Amino acid sequence: xxxxxMASVSAVEEGATAGMLMADAPSEPGxxxxxxxDTSVCRLVTPQDWLFVSRVHxxxxxxxxxxxxxxxxxxxxxxxxxxxxxLSGQYAQPIPYGGTVTLPRGGSGEIVxxxxxxxxxxxxxxxxxx
Numbered sequence: 001x002x003x004x005x006m007a008s009v010s011a012v013e014e015g016a017t018a019g020m021l022m023a024d025a026p027s028e029p030g031x032x033x034x035x036x037x038d039t040s041v042c043r044l045v046t047p048q049d050w051l052f053v054s055r056v057h058x059x060x061x062x063x064x065x066x067x068x069x070x071x072x073x074x075x076x077x078x079x080x081x082x083x084x085x086x087l088s089g090q091y092a093q094p095i096p097y098g099g100t101v102t103l104p105r106g107g108s109g110e111i112v113x114x115x116x117x118x119x120x121x122x123x124x125x126x127x128x129x130x
Contacts, residue, residue, distance in 0.1 A: 001024055001025070001026055001027055001128075001129045002024060002025055002027060002031075002033065002060060002062070002068050002103075002126060002127070002128050002129075003022070003023075003024040003126065003127045003128075003129075004022065004023045004024065004033060004035075004043075004044060004060070004124055004125065004126050005020060005021070005022050005124070005125040006020070006021045006022075006023075006035065006044040006046075006122060006123065006124045006125075007020050007021075007122075007123050007125075008046055008047055008050065008120070008121075008122050009120060009121050009122075009123060010118075010119070010120040011119035011120060021044050021045070023043040023044050025060075025062070026062075027062050027066035027068065027128070027129070028062060028066070029062055029063060029064055029065075029066070030061075030062065031061070031062040032059060032060065032061050032062075033059075033060040034056050034058065034059050034060070035053075035056075035057055035058040035059075035060075035113075035122070035124055036053060036054055036055050036056040036057040036058070037050070037053055037054070037055050037057075038055040038056055041056055042056060044124065046122050050115070050120070050122070051081070052080075052081040052082040052113070052115040052116065052117070052118075052120075053082065053113060053122055054073065054075035054076075054080075055075070056073055057072065057073060057075075057082075057113060057122075058070055058071070058072060058073070058084070058111060058113070058124065059071045059073055060103075060126075067102060067103075067105060068102070068103040068105075068126075068128050069100050069101060069102045069103060070086070070095070070100065070101055070103060070111060071098075071099070071100040072084045072095045072096070072097055072098065072099055072100075073098070074097060074098040080097050080116075081115065081116050081117060082113050082114060082115055082116060083113075083114045083116060084097075084111065084112065084113050084114075085111070085112050085114075086101055086103075086109060086110075086111055087109050087110045087111075087112065088104055088107055088108070088109030088110075089107075089109070091109075095111070103126060103128050104128065105128055106128060106129065107127075107128055108125070108126060108127040108128070109125070109126055110123055110124065110125045110126070111123075111124040111126065112124075
């Protein structure tokens, strides 16, 4: 099972959060969870006016042997207006534009999508049952 929580955070308003959303999915090969602005395909949807997040920004995919990975999908722009990084305990790793990283099995952490032009972010917490 992969459990996700998402908070949209803006430092413009002191500690403001635009709500907390949750989603989960069984760890079965081929299962997909998406994060972005497109309500028709994303289980976790960000504010529509946060254009630094693509219509479909992150894709969590369960591969063989129930191993989950996250991909920062390439959008229509060559140079994205956000940065994405994976945080897990003391470990931090940038996720390259169009790149994929494997989530730690039986672990938890956070994927942070940060706006390059404004003090706001989308924080997606994850817990991957082992």
